[in-house]
Amino acid sequence: MWSVDLFANAIVAGLLLGGFYAAVSIGLAITFGQLDIVNIAHPAFVIVGSYTAYIINRHFGLDPVLIGVLFTPVFFLVGAAIYRVYYAAFERTGQESLSGLAFFFGLMFIIEVLLIMAYGVDYRLVSAGYIGRTINIGFVGIPFRMLVPFAVATALTAGVYLYLSRTFTGRAILAVAQDRLALQLMGADPVKVKQFAFGLAIATTAIAGSLLIIIGPVEPSVGRQYIGRVFAIVVLGGMGSIPGMAIAALILGVVETLVGTFMGPSWSPAVSFGVLLLTLALRPSGLFGRK
Amino acid sequence: MIKRRSFMRATLASGVIALAAASGSLLSFTAQAAQPIKIGFSMALTGGLAGAGKAALIAMELWRDDVNKKGGLLGRPVEFVYYDDATNPATVPGIYTKLLSVDKVDLVVSSYGTNEIAPAMPIVMRNKLVFPSLFGLAVNDEFHYDRYFQIMPAGPEPKLDWSRGFFELAAEQKPKPQTVAIVAADAEFPLAAAAGARKNAQAKGFKIVYDKTYPPSTTDYTPIVRAIQATNPDVVFVASYPPDSVGMVKAAHEVGLKAKMFGGGMVGLQFAAIQKNLGPLLDNIVNYDFWAPEPTLNFPGVKEFLARYQEAAKGKGVDPLGHYLPPYAYAYLQVLEQSIDAVKSLDQAKLAAYMHETAFKTVVGDVKFGKNGEWQKSRVLMVQFRDVQPDNLEQFAGPGKRIVVYPKEWKSGDIVYPYKK
Numbered sequence: 001m002w003s004v005d006l007f008a009n010a011i012v013a014g015l016l017l018g019g020f021y022a023a024v025s026i027g028l029a030i031t032f033g034q035l036d037i038v039n040i041a042h043p044a045f046v047i048v049g050s051y052t053a054y055i056i057n058r059h060f061g062l063d064p065v066l067i068g069v070l071f072t073p074v075f076f077l078v079g080a081a082i083y084r085v086y087y088a089a090f091e092r093t094g095q096e097s098l099s100g101l102a103f104f105f106g107l108m109f110i111i112e113v114l115l116i117m118a119y120g121v122d123y124r125l126v127s128a129g130y131i132g133r134t135i136n137i138g139f140v141g142i143p144f145r146m147l148v149p150f151a152v153a154t155a156l157t158a159g160v161y162l163y164l165s166r167t168f169t170g171r172a173i174l175a176v177a178q179d180r181l182a183l184q185l186m187g188a189d190p191v192k193v194k195q196f197a198f199g200l201a202i203a204t205t206a207i208a209g210s211l212l213i214i215i216g217p218v219e220p221s222v223g224r225q226y227i228g229r230v231f232a233i234v235v236l237g238g239m240g241s242i243p244g245m246a247i248a249a250l251i252l253g254v255v256e257t258l259v260g261t262f263m264g265p266s267w268s269p270a271v272s273f274g275v276l277l278l279t280l281a282l283r284p285s286g287l288f289g290r291k
Numbered sequence: 292m293i294k295r296r297s298f299m300r301a302t303l304a305s306g307v308i309a310l311a312a313a314s315g316s317l318l319s320f321t322a323q324a325a326q327p328i329k330i331g332f333s334m335a336l337t338g339g340l341a342g343a344g345k346a347a348l349i350a351m352e353l354w355r356d357d358v359n360k361k362g363g364l365l366g367r368p369v370e371f372v373y374y375d376d377a378t379n380p381a382t383v384p385g386i387y388t389k390l391l392s393v394d395k396v397d398l399v400v401s402s403y404g405t406n407e408i409a410p411a412m413p414i415v416m417r418n419k420l421v422f423p424s425l426f427g428l429a430v431n432d433e434f435h436y437d438r439y440f441q442i443m444p445a446g447p448e449p450k451l452d453w454s455r456g457f458f459e460l461a462a463e464q465k466p467k468p469q470t471v472a473i474v475a476a477d478a479e480f481p482l483a484a485a486a487g488a489r490k491n492a493q494a495k496g497f498k499i500v501y502d503k504t505y506p507p508s509t510t511d512y513t514p515i516v517r518a519i520q521a522t523n524p525d526v527v528f529v530a531s532y533p534p535d536s537v538g539m540v541k542a543a544h545e546v547g548l549k550a551k552m553f554g555g556g557m558v559g560l561q562f563a564a565i566q567k568n569l570g571p572l573l574d575n576i577v578n579y580d581f582w583a584p585e586p587t588l589n590f591p592g593v594k595e596f597l598a599r600y601q602e603a604a605k606g607k608g609v610d611p612l613g614h615y616l617p618p619y620a621y622a623y624l625q626v627l628e629q630s631i632d633a634v635k636s637l638d639q640a641k642l643a644a645y646m647h648e649t650a651f652k653t654v655v656g657d658v659k660f661g662k663n664g665e666w667q668k669s670r671v672l673m674v675q676f677r678d679v680q681p682d683n684l685e686q687f688a689g690p691g692k693r694i695v696v697y698p699k700e701w702k703s704g705d706i707v708y709p710y711k712k
Contacts, residue, residue, distance in 0.1 A: 006521050010514050017511045112337070120608010121341035123533055123559070125568040127682060132572065134545045143513060143545040215510060217537045217565065221338050221378075225508040257514040265505030265515050266477050 002262065005139035010261040011254060012140050018253025019150035020215065022157050022246045023208040024226055025233040027201035030160075032231065033240035034177035035194050035201075037086070038101050041108040042230060043223030045202055049075070049209015050124070050218040051115060057126040064126045065152050068210030072203040079202025082107070083195045108223075115220035123217035131214060149211035156207055160200070161242040173197040177240055236276050238289025248287055251275065327370035328363070328637070330355075330627075331396030333386040333411070335403055338378025339532070342562065343616050344403045346600075346609040347425060348373070350617035353599055354624040364631045372396050376407055383410035391418055397637055400623060401425050403616065405480045412436065421630075421642045423623040424664075426616065428453065428483050431664050438643040439664035442623035444581060446669020447661045450487035454528065456673040456697035457555045457577060458491040461526045464708050468525030468551050472501035474515065474539075475556075481530035484556040488528045500524050505535070512538035516546045526552045533559030537569065544572045551709030554578035560676075561615035567684040573676035575710045580674040582614050582655065583693040585703040588672075590656040593618055612688055622653035673697035675706055 024046055031039040052071050053064040062070075086103060090096040130144035164170035175183045176193045183190050212218060233252060237244030255275055256268045263271070279287065335344030351371070358369050372394045376382045383402065390396045391414065399415060401408045401424040408427035412434050415422045421438045424430065429449040431439045446452030461468055471492045475485035482504065492499055500522040505515055516539065519527060527550040529539050536559035543553060554576040559565050561580055566573065582588055600613045600621075610617075627642075629651055634641045650659040661667035674693040679686070686692055694704035 003521065006517060009517050013511060013514045013517075020510065116337055116341070116608075121337065121345055122564050122608050122610060123342060123537075123562065125537070125564070127568065132541065132544060134547075141513075141546060143542075145541065145545065146511060146513070216541075217534050217568070219339070219342065219534075221341075222534070229508075257511070260505070260509075260514045261518045264503040265509060266503065269506050269508070 006261060007258075008140050010257045012142060013146065014254030014257035015250055016142070016146040016150040016253070017257060018250035019153040020146070020211055021229065021233055021253055022249035023149065023153035023204070023211050025230045025237075025245055025249055026157055026160055026242065027204040027208070028230050029234050029237065029240065029242055029245040030173070030197055030201040030204075033234050033237075033245070034173060035197055036177075037083075037096070037104075037198065039104050039201070040101065040227060041104040041111060042201075042205065043226040044108040044111040045075070045079075045205035046209045046212060046226065047115065047218060047220060047223040048111060049206040050213040051119060051209070051220075052206065053210035053213050054124040054126055054218070055119075057128075063128055064210040064214050065148065065207070068152075068207035071206040075206040076199040076203040078199075080195050080199035082202070083198035086198075087191055087195070112220045112223075119220075121219055123219050124213065125217045126213050128214065145215055149214055152207060152211055156204060157242065157246045160204065161246075163200075164242060169193070169196060173200075232273065232276050236279055236286055238283075238286030241286070241288035244286060244288025325367065327368045328365065328398065329370050329372050329394065329396040330398045330400060330624075331372045331387070331390030331394060332400045333374050333376040333383050333390075333402045333407065335378040335407060336375035340378040340404050340407070342533070342609060343426075344378070345607065346604065346613055347403050347616050347620035349603050349607065349609065350596075350600055350613070350620035351624060353596070353603060354621050354628070358628055364628060365635065365637070376402055378404075378407070380406045380410045383407055384414055387411045387414040398627065400627065401427065403620075405430055405483070406478070409433075409479075412439070419639055421627075421639050421646065423627050425620055425623055428480050436664070437647075438639065440623075440626065440646050440660050441665050442619045442626065442655075442658070444655075444658075444666045444670035446671065447663065447665050447667065448669075449665055450483050451490060452487075452669035452671055453484050453579065454488040454491050454555055455669070456671055457528060457552075457579070458488070458495045458497070458526075460577065460673055460697050460706055461497070461552050462495040464551070464706075469498060470500045470522070470524045471497040471526045471528060472519045472522060472524035472550070473499060473503075473528045473530075474501065474519060475504050475530035476507045476532055476535050477504045478507055478532065480558070481532065481556065484530035485528075488530065488555065492526075492528070497526065507532060507535060509535065509538065512542035513546055515539075516542040516548055520546055520548055524550055526550060528555035529553070530556035531558065533562065533565060536560055537565055540569055540572050540576065552577055553710045562610050563612040563614075563684055563687055564610065566679075566687050567682060569679075570681035570683070571679050573679050575675060575677070575707050577673050577675045577696065577706065577710075580615070580672045580693060580695075581670070582618055583672070583674050583690075583695060583703075584614065584688065585690050585693070585695050585701075587695060587701045587703045588656075590654060591652070592654040596621055596654045611684065614687075618655050622651075622655045622658065625653045626651050626658060670698075670701070672701060675704075677704075677707070 028042045031037045053067045056067045090100040133144045134141050172193045176190045180190045233248045237248035259268045259271045374386045403425050405427040408430050424441045426443045475481040536557040560578050600617045630642050630645045659667045675696050696706040
């Protein structure tokens, strides 16, 4: 069954899929990787992003990606507000490890139930002119349904990376990740910096959610499927490293499609997580993690 | 005097006591007569199967209201006691235990779907209750329970009957297709459907060139469809759940799948929201179904029921048309109702015996159960999508879009072959 065109198609499909995984994981790379907050509700926020895209797309016919971008400020404010609650209830009192985890677990269920109560449990999809179209370059077929999420994810990842490495606030976020006390001694307020970073992370889910619903149908509990995958990508990339996260996402995407094409798709999760375990055995801090 | 007074007091007291006792028994008699018949069940109201579970509940509530309007069962009103199983099979045994030991329900019926029905079976069997069930594939193959009654018309050999029509149709085409690809999600129902498909394909002399499963959490289906395409099959049988069905149909279109017949066991293509979104991508797919608004399937009462369901479903975020599950969710309670009316008691043995021997008239047509509690004769339909317009929900409400191409008895048109010219 092996052929060059099948192999080339699998690699391209894997890269496109990996790009989408990066968009879903980038917010978690900030919260979990840099701020050390186990935000298990991250995929649930992605689903909220999907529903936002669905509702606006249905009523006003706007492009899902545009909706995602337009709603980032709203998601940012929601994220910042959630961090305030989390900080006041858990982080300030030093109970963030277990109680904080329970907080985000509860938040995930609350989001799901609210979505069910508001919009029911039917599958939701969006329409856009490019969904269903494919471009063929030689023998490689590229569906727009995957290409658009890949392109947007690449721009999002690059944007967040540049923001964190080139701007004053971005560097402050990296600083709070490295040494919170040192930042405090320099007169900066680590809580405000973390609040901003958490808001930024949740803002990315507005875009990631719009990409998810372009790829396939969404219902309130579908986010649970991504919990394991996004945490694996952040850990594999090296906690807190944005380029590491992006490369890890691409690796998982390519491994998944190669295995799916040549060995049978049911092997994909086993092989993907095998790669994760192997990498961590050889490099315990992940691909780009600091030792 | 004193004696007479005390005698009168005693008489009065005993009179009061007697009156109280009499009124007490009268009260308890009235309470007995008006005490509702409780029907207990678990239902997927959240989680992956909730779309169908909530729609089923709407249909069941319509039945309850209808029965209560007619004066209830055995002169007693009907009441539901139900809990959300969150599409999690692990919650089901606890729910049925509570229903029977704490809520003291009189009757039980099943949740929706194979994975939610099977975990309830041991408890229901221990209590020797009749168990009308809603859409479980071959659940009783393992349990052999003689009080299990499955409303889904899969037929006496559910695993085989499920895909029999698909492969019989394929074998009838000229020139006869030679090769088959089978792909299924790694979950109980799709695996059972794929096992049946494998046997049917072999029985009809097809060569199986691709036979693989995929995890339900798959995001992109194009690599799977490309791998299938590389084996160049004439026929592609897919056993999938709603999100994967959408992924498969989109990927088949994007990759340009060249199979001559495509479909089979895709759950989700029966749901209005998905039909609307996929639009013309559905054209010529041949897939299983249990009801379609075709003239051959116009059973007495089904259209009236659907009109009421559609009214009740408005704004509830469930399937707006409700062709797939709701009529059957109404019908499995009609079976229970007709049995209780005939037997005139809640005696489980008598009810089971009656259910085995009777042909029931329901909104899904005549229902007759076989020995194993499945339909005595399969009525798994193969429907083919035709001339589907983009972004149009209303088109699926009427005939002409899902043509019944199998079996002959219910056929409303001939198959268009091949799938892609």
